[in-house]
Amino acid sequence: MSQRTTAPPAPPSAGQQPPADSPLGNGLRQRHLSMIALGGVIGAGLFVGSGAGVAAAGPAIVVAYALSGILVMLVMRMLGEMSAANPASGSFSVHAERAIGPWAGFTAGWMFWTLLCVGVAIEAIGAAHIMTGWFPGTPSWAWVLAFMALFCGANLAAVSSFGEFEFWFAALKIGAIALFLGLGVLAVLGLLPGTSSPGTANLLPEGGFLPHGVDGLLVGVLASVVAYGGLETVTIAAAESDDPERGVAKAVRTTMWRIAVVYVGSMLVVVTLLPWNDPKVTEQGPYAATLDHLGIPAAGEVMNAVVLVALLSAMNANIYGSSRMAHSLVSRGQGPRALGKVSGRVPRRAVLASCGFGFTTVLLSYWYPDTLFAWLLNMVGGVILVVWGFTAVSQLVLRRRTEHEDPARLTVRMWCFPYLTWAALAGVAGVLVLMAWNPDTRVQVAFTGGLAAFLAATGFLMQRRRASRG
Secondary structure (H helix, E strand, O other), X not given: OOOOEEOOOOOOOOOOOOOOOOOOOOOEOHXXXXXXXXXXXOOHHHHHHHHHHHHHHHHXXXXXXXXXXXXXXXXXXXXXXXXXXXXXXXXXXXXXXXXXXXXXXXXXXXXXXXXXXXXXXXXXHHHHHHHHHHXXXXXXXXXXXXXXXXXXXXXXXXXXXXXXXXXXXXXXXXXXXXXXXXXXXXXXXXXXXXXXXXXXOOOOOOOOOOOOHHHXXXXXXXXXXXXXXXXXXXXXXXXXEOOHHHHXXXXXXXXXXXXXXXXXXXXXXXXXHOXXXXXXHHHOOHHHHHHHHOOOXXXXXXXXXXXXXXXXXXXXXXXXXXXXXXXXXHHOOOOOHHHHOEEOOEOHHHHHHHHHHHHHHHHHHHHOOOOHHHHHHHHHOOHHHHHHHHHHHHHHHHHHHHHHHOHHHOOOOOOOXXXXXXXXXXXXXXXXXHHHHOOXXXXXXXXXXXXXXXXXXXXXXXXXXXHHHO
8 A cells, every 4th residue: 555645735715716625545446435325325324213203293203204214305405506516525525614714614514524533432432332232231332432443443454444334234224124024014014924013003192193292293393393304414425436426416316315214214113103192102112113123133233234234334333424524624734734644545634533523432431431432423413414515505506607607517406496495504503593492402502503593603703714814
């Protein structure tokens, strides 16, 4: 492997178009991107976290996932349009800088970096919890350390190592969800041996389709928005593929059916086969509870294995995404220059910095094993919604600009522009308002707002200082 080291370019002066990124590898192939796009939609939040949504919304969780899924499809379509026209490992951060200004790219980029780094820690702790269940007496912190070392090492190697890990992780998750949906549909139709079709028996009784009213539906929407996080990684990864424009276009175009089948379809199977208020839905998770209901042997352990794969996949993707975002920011003069060096076509210092928070949680998980997980979850709050907001505003500006300057680059186009873009922006604002109104998520909105304000002010001051020097 080449050990040649390159320094990041000098920060662009005011009025210049900033470089998109320093040269990175192009070791990701179309099969990697396709599988990352498919597997990225299947996370631990779906397998486990969706249970709380079912308990809150009842059978209407299907509607909640459909509503938030529409919002995600619109955001991904906008992101796909901009990323196909201008592939960059900084993705929406680069687009925000080009459309709104350096302060916006700084804010969106470092907020997302924070989200991914915290996500690495959360997933490592979750994976360690499963391993200590399988191997009683082993310390949780040791598993966190082992997982962090494994994926930090994989991301320090060539980008193809990340791609291969994600390819096989995604293949296992897709296989698991396909098997679940296949068995579930057979059971719903009464074609699975030993089962009879439940019809609408579990959809209408026990309070009806919307047992907790609109309040319950809103809680379900908030839970489903969190579960959709991670789809953005494919637009970051596309910049290191052999054909970025075609890769991101194909990935984004399949978002609709992936969301419809994986999320909405699986939730429909769960609430059709099980009573929504079955305590096993939250205790075991909706998927494990459904498999147990169907008499699948060792259903709980099977789902634990699937969840472990989902957590490890998310760790790997988040380390990759956070390191590329940090590198992109530094290459545009919006971060410590020391992190911008590239060796072997991999931003290894950015990888190490992004893994730093995860390694810190090794000690934190040892000192505070029972409180750390909830605390970290509150930290990241509504960051993804702020990123989606920047994405929508950026697309409004860049679409007009690209149509005027180089319309041939619009190989992916946002539907019904600008009306659906404005609708998505209103949807993002609406979800943030709901989070502020809900006592359980209000603290997340407060933290997210404070983080956004701090980063925006810092970015604006940096922009002013650079302009005064220019």
